[in-house]
Amino acid sequence: MNISTKGRYASRAxxxxxxxxxxxxxxxxxxxxxxxxxxxxxxxIMTSLAGEGLVISxxxxxxxxxxxxxxxxxxxxxxxxxxxxxxxxxxxxxxxSLCGRSAVCVTRDIWREVExxxxxxxxxYSLAHLMAREGFARQPDESRxxxxxxxxxxxxxxxxx
Amino acid sequence: MNISTKGRYASRAxxxxxxxxxxxxxxxxxxxxxxxxxxxxxxxIMTSLAGEGLVISxxxxxxxxxxxxxxxxxxxxxxxxxxxxxxxxxxxxxxxSLCGRSAVCVTRDIWREVExxxxxxxxxYSLAHLMAREGFARQPDESRxxxxxxxxxxxxxxxxx
DNA sequence: TATATTCCTACAATAATGGTAGGATTTAAA
DNA sequence: TTTAAATCCTACCATTATTGTAGGAATATA
Ligand code: FES
Ligand code: FES
Numbered sequence: 133m134n135i136s137t138k139g140r141y142a143s144r145a146x147x148x149x150x151x152x153x154x155x156x157x158x159x160x161x162x163x164x165x166x167x168x169x170x171x172x173x174x175x176x177i178m179t180s181l182a183g184e185g186l187v188i189s190x191x192x193x194x195x196x197x198x199x200x201x202x203x204x205x206x207x208x209x210x211x212x213x214x215x216x217x218x219x220x221x222x223x224x225x226x227x228x229s230l231c232g233r234s235a236v237c238v239t240r241d242i243w244r245e246v247e248x249x250x251x252x253x254x255x256x257y258s259l260a261h262l263m264a265r266e267g268f269a270r271q272p273d274e275s276r277x278x279x280x281x282x283x284x285x286x287x288x289x290x291x292x293x
Numbered sequence: 294m295n296i297s298t299k300g301r302y303a304s305r306a307x308x309x310x311x312x313x314x315x316x317x318x319x320x321x322x323x324x325x326x327x328x329x330x331x332x333x334x335x336x337x338i339m340t341s342l343a344g345e346g347l348v349i350s351x352x353x354x355x356x357x358x359x360x361x362x363x364x365x366x367x368x369x370x371x372x373x374x375x376x377x378x379x380x381x382x383x384x385x386x387x388x389x390s391l392c393g394r395s396a397v398c399v400t401r402d403i404w405r406e407v408e409x410x411x412x413x414x415x416x417x418y419s420l421a422h423l424m425a426r427e428g429f430a431r432q433p434d435e436s437r438x439x440x441x442x443x444x445x446x447x448x449x450x451x452x453x454x
Numbered sequence: 455t456a457t458a459t460t461c462c463t464a465c466a467a468t469a470a471t472g473g474t475a476g477g478a479t480t481t482a483a484a
Numbered sequence: 485t486t487t488a489a490a491t492c493c494t495a496c497c498a499t500t501a502t503t504g505t506a507g508g509a510a511t512a513t514a
Contacts, residue, residue, distance in 0.1 A: 133411065135294065135382040135404065137472065143400050159490060173473055179492065192481025193489045208403065221296040238426045239304050242369065243296065246414050250294065253410050257403055265399045297502065320459065334504055340461065353512025354458040 138215040141169050142177050143262075146211055149187065150203040150259040151266065157189075157196030177215055184214040203263060209254035220247045299376040302330050303338050304423075307372055310348065311364040311420040312427065318350075318357030338376055345375040364424060370415035381408045 145163050152158055160178060164171040178197055182189040186206060188198045199206065213219055222243040224230045306324050313319055321339060325332040339358055343350040347367060349359045360367065374380055383404040385391045 133294065133296065133377065133380045133382055133408075134471095135407075136470090140383060140400065147399065157490090161490080170473065172475080175491070176473095176493090182491090189491060190481090191479075191491045193487090194482055195480080195490045197491090216294065219294045221294055222301060238308065238423050239301065241426075242414070242418055246296075246411055247294075249410050249414050250407055253403070253407050262399050262403075265402075295502095299503085318459095322459080331504065333506080336460070337462090337504095343460090350460060351512090352460045352510075354456095355513055356459045356511085358460090 133221070135212065136216060138177055139212040141167070141174060142181060142211050142215040143208060145169070145174060145178065146181070146186070146199070146206065146259055147262050147266075149197060149199055150206075150263055153203075154198075156194070157198050159196040162196075180214055181211065184210070186210060186214065199259075202260075204258050204260035206259045207255045208257045208259075208262075209251045212254055213251070219251060220244070294382070296373065297377060299338055300373040302328070302335060303342060303372050303376040304369060306330070306335060306339065307342070307347070307360070307367065307420055308423050308427075310358060310360055311367075311424055314364075315359075317355070318359050320357035323357075341375055342372065345371070347371060347375065360420075363421075365419050365421035367420045368416045369418045369423075370412045373415055374412070380412060381405070 144167050148163050148167060149158060160171060160174050163169070164174045167174075178187065178189070181187050182197070186200055188200050190196055190198070218226050220226045220243065222240070224237075224240060225244045225247055228240075305328050309324050309328060310319060321332060321335050324330070325335045328335075339348065339350070342348050343358070347361055349361050351357055351359070379387050381387045381404065383401070385398075385401060386405045386408055389401075
């Protein structure tokens, strides 16, 4: 029962992308250093996210990555699923032919329920939700008294694996 | 996101133990062959279940294993947890010191929620539930018309991984 | 005593994870 | 036009986890 570094790195990178909310593409060098993730590894991760249409990649100088949709429309299950691949805790849930007599298997339904439940939890969180948790939640009316020094985000914020 | 063979083998072995409902200890040789699990591997799995008090082991000739409690009182989460170990999808959920700044980490709470949810699903299934799904559900009043020939369970029933 | 069992520990083959390395390609800026 | 900064691609590799196997020691019954 593991969510590998890929899933966690991808989540953190996407969250940072959301928080920066930059109109210009953000280069991975920036995110890699702020999140302390190997650049090369992160490249591969982001490439697959781009392939799935969650981010838009801009090549060439002053290129980088942009969220493909508003942060409120990107949920964790999408991110985790694309980088982790199949989320079924047992392979036969996805492909019944892998197990001998899957038709009569009792536990299979339960593994399936486990998968559905996990994805349900992840689907209930969008990047916007996560941003709100970070304390960047002063959307509607500026009501909360924010610290004067704008929370800079330069040094490794939300570090921690 | 995986439940390894240990968790699945343990579940199937326990289910078979429940279905046999034998007053005499059932030797692993029997279960291993009926479930097509390596005997030596199964030994190790059952030993840890015994250590956790889910089954009772009887050593020596004509020994074997017995459920330590009625099938209705043993849930899947206990089985899976003991053989799989920590079920947290990310290690810092269990031990916060493993992640740098876990105090300010947003995603950590979510990984924790994932773990809780999975365990919740597993906890909602007892061995008795699983037996019922197998069609051995004639508990309360013998109302359902059971096949005359007692369902023998000898050949590999509920095979499939 | 012979036999059938659990218990214990060490080893090993395979697969998955978590990267690194080295470039090729693209594109904006100088 | 050149240079530099970025993504893209693919192959390799080290480490760890998984999934067992092997061989016997301990235990208890018949
Ligand atoms: S059929 Fe795959 S777990 Fe039973
Ligand atoms: S502190 Fe471990 S995931 Fe954030």
